[in-house]
Structure formats: structure tokens, C-alpha cells
Amino acid sequence: MLSLQLIRDHPDVVREAxxxxxxxxxxxxxxxVDRLWRQYTHQVETIRSERNALSKEIGxxxxxxxxxxxxxxxxxxxxxxxxxxxxxxxxxxQQLEGLEAQLKEAEARLHQLLLQLPNIPxxxxxxxxxxxxxxxxxxxGDPPSFTYTPRPHWELAEHLGIIDFQAGVKLSGSHFxxxxxAGARLQRALISWMLDFHTARGYKEVYPPALVRGECMxxxxxxxxxxxxxxxxxxxxxxxxxxxxxxxxxxxxDEILSPGSLPIYYVAYTPCFRREKFTAGREVRGIKRVHxxxxxxxxxxxxxxxxxxxxxxxxxxxCAVLRALGIPHxxxxxxxxxxxxxxxxxxxxxxxAPGSGEWLEVSxxxxxxxxxxxxxxxxxxxxxGARPEFVHTLNGxxxxxxxxxxxxxxNYQQADGxxxxxxxxxxxxxxxxxxxxxxxxPLAP
RNA sequence: GGAGGGAUCGCACAGUGGCCGAGUGCGCCCGCCUGCUAAGCGGGUGGGGGGCUAAAAGCCCCCUCGCGGGUUCGAAUCCCGCUCCCUCCGCCA
Numbered sequence: 380m381l382s383l384q385l386i387r388d389h390p391d392v393v394r395e396a397x398x399x400x401x402x403x404x405x406x407x408x409x410x411x412v413d414r415l416w417r418q419y420t421h422q423v424e425t426i427r428s429e430r431n432a433l434s435k436e437i438g439x440x441x442x443x444x445x446x447x448x449x450x451x452x453x454x455x456x457x458x459x460x461x462x463x464x465x466x467x468x469x470x471x472x473q474q475l476e477g478l479e480a481q482l483k484e485a486e487a488r489l490h491q492l493l494l495q496l497p498n499i500p501x502x503x504x505x506x507x508x509x510x511x512x513x514x515x516x517x518x519x520g521d522p523p524s525f526t527y528t529p530r531p532h533w534e535l536a537e538h539l540g541i542i543d544f545q546a547g548v549k550l551s552g553s554h555f556x557x558x559x560x561a562g563a564r565l566q567r568a569l570i571s572w573m574l575d576f577h578t579a580r581g582y583k584e585v586y587p588p589a590l591v592r593g594e595c596m597x598x599x600x601x602x603x604x605x606x607x608x609x610x611x612x613x614x615x616x617x618x619x620x621x622x623x624x625x626x627x628x629x630x631x632x633d634e635i636l637s638p639g640s641l642p643i644y645y646v647a648y649t650p651c652f653r654r655e656k657f658t659a660g661r662e663v664r665g666i667k668r669v670h671x672x673x674x675x676x677x678x679x680x681x682x683x684x685x686x687x688x689x690x691x692x693x694x695x696x697x698c699a700v701l702r703a704l705g706i707p708h709x710x711x712x713x714x715x716x717x718x719x720x721x722x723x724x725x726x727x728x729x730x731x732a733p734g735s736g737e738w739l740e741v742s743x744x745x746x747x748x749x750x751x752x753x754x755x756x757x758x759x760x761x762x763x764g765a766r767p768e769f770v771h772t773l774n775g776x777x778x779x780x781x782x783x784x785x786x787x788x789x790n791y792q793q794a795d796g797x798x799x800x801x802x803x804x805x806x807x808x809x810x811x812x813x814x815x816x817x818x819x820x821p822l823a824p
Numbered sequence: 825g826g827a828g829g830g831a832u833c834g835c836a837c838a839g840u841g842g843c844c845g846a847g848u849g850c851g852c853c854c855g856c857c858u859g860c861u862a863a864g865c866g867g868g869u870g871g872g873g874g875g876c877u878a879a880a881a882g883c884c885c886c887c888u889c890g891c892g893g894g895u896u897c898g899a900a901u902c903c904c905g906c907u908c909c910c911u912c913c914g915c916c917a
Contacts, residue, residue, distance in 0.1 A: 417874070417875090420873075420874055420875095420886080421874065421875070421885095421886095423886080424873095424874065424875085424885060424886040424887090425885085425886090427885090427886060427887090428884095428885055428886070430897085430898080431845085431885095431886090431898090433897075433898085434842070434897075434898045435842080435845075435898095437842070437897065437898070438842030438843075438898080439842080439843080440842095441842060442842075442843070461897095464897080465897045465898090466897080467897085468897040468898070469896095469897045470897090471897085472896090472897065472898085635870095635871085637834095763852080763853080764852095764853075764869085767871080
């Protein structure tokens with residue numbers, strides 16, 4: 380949510396931001412509704428002010444009238460005066476009724492319109508419309524060369540018996556999968572290792588519920604826009620997380636953080652659920668896009684002036700995971716047209732998947748500036764007694780499990796179809812160095 | 825699932841229709857007093873919004889007693905609905 384103050388004072392800035400994003404938004408209507416809202420506010424408050432004064436005097440007169448010590452004539456005079464005031468007050472209340480309804484309507488409309496404006500892109504975000512305008516900022520690692528045509532992960536997985544697509548369909552339908560044996564174990568190792576990895580870099584581990592109230596989705600910016608992409612329990616109005624970002628944002632919803640509590644860094648492992656709309660006939664093979672997946676998410680609450688450097692650090696933390704795993708990857712700065720609604724700047728991190736022959740988005744790191752914080756009402760004080768200010772929030776995957784698994788399997792595949800386990804994961808797999816077919820060995824104690 | 829109790833300015837509570845324009849204690853801040861500290865004394869102490877002003881400072885006003893409706897000239901207070909918390913019983917990984 381943008382600051383209404385900004386829209387009032389600098390509508391040109393907002394208009395220009397919309398153009399850069401190639402986004403349509405009802406800015407003119409918003410400005411007009413805001414003007415109306417302020418007009419109604421003024422009218423309503425003027426009347427309320429008079430009514431409050433009358434009420435006060437009516438109260439005083441009532442006490443006088445009921446006081447037997449007071450002279451009868453004076454009490455009668457007070458009675459007349461009171462009747463006049465009550466009549467006037469009654470009239471004002473009548474007038475208010477209509478005005479308050481108008482005010483409320485304007486307010487609701489204003490809020491509705493405000494929710495339709497996306498965040499202002501950071502000046503450093505390249506201008507552009509689509510994927511082709513994204514900027515590859517840097518690349519790490521050379522794609523491995525193979526003496527044979529590298530296999531895609533679904534072939535490797537089938538050969539190794541670690542991903543069971545049929546079982547996924549049997550249990551839950553298409554775009555679900557079952558990990559078996561070394562596959563399940565490898566994912567679990569990745570999760571544990573990544574949590575430890577980020578904790579060691581200063582993030583605090585959090586385990587939130589996977590089901591959250593509708594309010595979290597509204598305040599987190601997911602409703603109403605993304606309702607059709609999420610799963611929900613209708614009976615209780617509980618929503619399944621599409622990403623831990625929702626839960627982590629809401630952790631400090633409606634709070635004023637005390638001086639000295641920033642920055643706050645969180646790392647959370649959660650399942651993520653997405654009701655993706657898969658285009659019929661354009662099959663996405665393997666586990667690249669699924670309805671349920673695991674993700675280790677990074678999240679930061681920081682002071683406004685630090686958010687850009689915090690974004691760079693966040694990207695670095697996500698990249699460090701891939702470096703440690705030895706997976707070639709590149710960092711892509713999204714152009715204005717590709718930016719998410721809440722983001723002022725976003726870097727995607729893409730891992731090279733030699734078998735699939737494509738760069739896979741394994742992480743998306745965004746600086747949401749004060750946009751998300753304003754909507755979720757997350758503020759902080761610089762000093763005791765200082766005015767509360769909105770924090771800046773940042774989020775990024777660190778990393779998403781299925782695509783990390785894809786990249787790992789495809790990069791570390793051997794000619795015979797076995798897959799080498801990257802060194803950092805071995806302690807989490809009781810020292811296991813290679814995954815071979817039908818590998819169901821029990822973990823050493 | 826059943827029964828009952830509760831939600832008030834950081835915390836603990838008071839307040840059952842107009843003297844509440846929300847009070848008391850604690851905490852916190854400022855000052856006074858004081859070898860130091862503690863105590864004592866005095867003052868202050870939430871959030872949101874609108875307006876005046878070139879702007880800041882400042883001033884005026886409105887809203888905010890869990891949330892939303894209603895009754896009333898007037899609601900923290902009365903009525904209805906909802907949410908959350910607590911206690912007990914039942915059930916249960």
C-alpha cells in the first residue's frame with residue numbers, strides 16, 4: 380500500500396511509476412475520491428464537534444434540573460434551555476446520518492483503490508516490459524560439461540527410484556509427487572543444512588503454522604488479488620501458506636517495534652501450497668512446478684535507509700547456499716514490468732539445470748520497502764518517545780526445495796545415473812557420498 | 825463438543841447512560857530535593873486522522889475502552905452479532 384500523503388503531494392511520481400511498470404491503476408479516481416473523503420471528513424467533524432459541545436451542556440443542565448436544592452424557576456429555565464439543545468442535537472444527529480454514510484462509502488472506496496496501486500520501483504530497476512528486459516547481473520560457476528547428453532531430473536529420479544510421480548497422482552492428482560528413500564532423505568538433509576546455514580549467518584529460525592487466518596492474507600497483500608491461487612479451508616476461513624513470507628510478515632503485524640529491535644532476520648522452513656493454473660497441453664515435466672513444495676524462506680525487518688544494502692546482503696545469503704553446493708547460478712535483476720506488486724526491487728536467482736537445459740528460478744529476493752509494512756501496519760521507533768515509522772521488509776527464498784533438488788540432481792549426475800552428494804550435505808546424510816539406484820540404506824547411528 | 829468468566833492508554837486494575845473531555849497504581853521521562861543510592865515531592869507520559877501554516881514548530885478539531893451493528897439528544901457503560909483469551913468437563917495425536 381502506498382502512502383496517501385505521497386499520492387496527494389506527488390501524484391506525478393506515482394503516475395510515472397505506473398508507466399514504468401506498464402501497469403494500469405485508477406490513480407485519477409483515487410485522487411478524486413480522496414478529495415471527496417477529506418471534504419466529508421471536514422463536514423462530519425464540524426458537526427460532531429458542535430454535537431459534543433451540546434452533549435456536554437445537556438449533561439450539566441440535566442444535573443441542575445434534578446438537583447432539588449436549586450431554585451424551581453432556575454430549574455424550569457434550565458429545562459427549556461435543555462429542550463432547545465436536545466432539539467438542536469437531534470437535528471445534528473439526523474444530518475450526520477447521511478453524511479457519515481457518504482463518508483464511510485468514500486472511505487471504503489478509497490481503501491479499495493489504494494489497494495490497487497503497486498509499489499514504486501526503485502530508480503535502479505531497469506526499464507522494461509518482459510523477461511527479455513531483465514538484467515543478468517552476475518554469474519557464478521561454469522556449467523559442467525558432460526561426455527553424454529545430461530539427463531533431466533525426472534529421468535534420473537526414475538532411474539534412482541527417488542521421485543514417484545505416479546504415486547503423487549494416485550494420492551493427490553497431477554502436479555503432486557512422492558519422494559522415496561534417498562530422495563526424501565536428501566530433501567530433509569537440504570532443509571536442515573540450509574536452516575543451520577542461515578542461522579549461522581544471523582537469521583533466527585522460526586516455525587510458523589502453515590494455515591493462517593484470512594486477515595493475514597489481506598494484511599500480507601495476498602488477498603484479494605491472489606485468492607484464486609491459494610488453497611483455503613472454507614469452514615474456518617484458514618488459508619494454506621503460498622509462502623512463509625505471509626506468516627513472517629504477519630508475525631509483527633500491528634506492532635510498534637521498540638528502539639534497538641531492528642534489524643530482525645528470520646529464516647523459516649514451511650511447506651508452500653499453490654493452486655497454479657496449469658495451461659493444458661503445455662506439460663511441465665518433473666517437479667519444477669507443483670501444488671505443494673517446501674521452501675526455506677529468509678525475511679528481514681529493517682530500518683528504511685538500510686533496505687537496499689540489506690537486499691544485496693539477502694541475495695548474497697541465498698547465493699551462498701548455491702555456492703556451497705557448487706551449483707552454477709546467476710543473479711537476475713528484474714525489470715520494471717516483471718516486478719511483483721509489493722516489490723520495489725527484485726533479484727531472481729537462477730540455478731543452472733543442465734539436464735532440463737534451463738535456468739531455474741530457485742529464489743526471488745525483494746525489497747518491499749515500506750509498502751508491505753504500511754499495509755500490515757508494522758512500525759518502529761528510532762528512540763524512546765520518537766514518532767513511529769514504517770519499517771522496510773524484505774523477503775527471499777533461501778532456497779525453494781524442488782528446484783534446488785532438480786539443480787543438484789542434474790549437476791551432480793554421473794554417467795551411470797548415480798548422483799554425487801555435495802560435501803556440505805554429507806554430515807546430514809550420515810556421510811553418504813553418492814546416491815545409487817534403490818538406495819534405501821539405513822542411516823548410520 | 826459442553827458450561828462459565830473475561831477483553832479499558834507499556835503492565836495491573838477502577839469505572840453500570842451526561843461530573844469520563846476516561847481515573848488509580850506500577851513502569852517510563854523531565855525537574856526539585858539529596859554525600860551517593862534508595863526514598864520523597866512536583867510535572868509529564870498511547871495510537872490514527874483532518875484542518876490552519878510556505879514549511880517546521882505550534883495551535884484547533886475528530887476518532888480510538890477487542891471488532892461490527894443497534895437503541896439514545898448523548899454509549900466504555902444498555903441490546904444484538906462476531907473474534908480472541910482464560911477456567912472447568914469431555915475427547916485427542
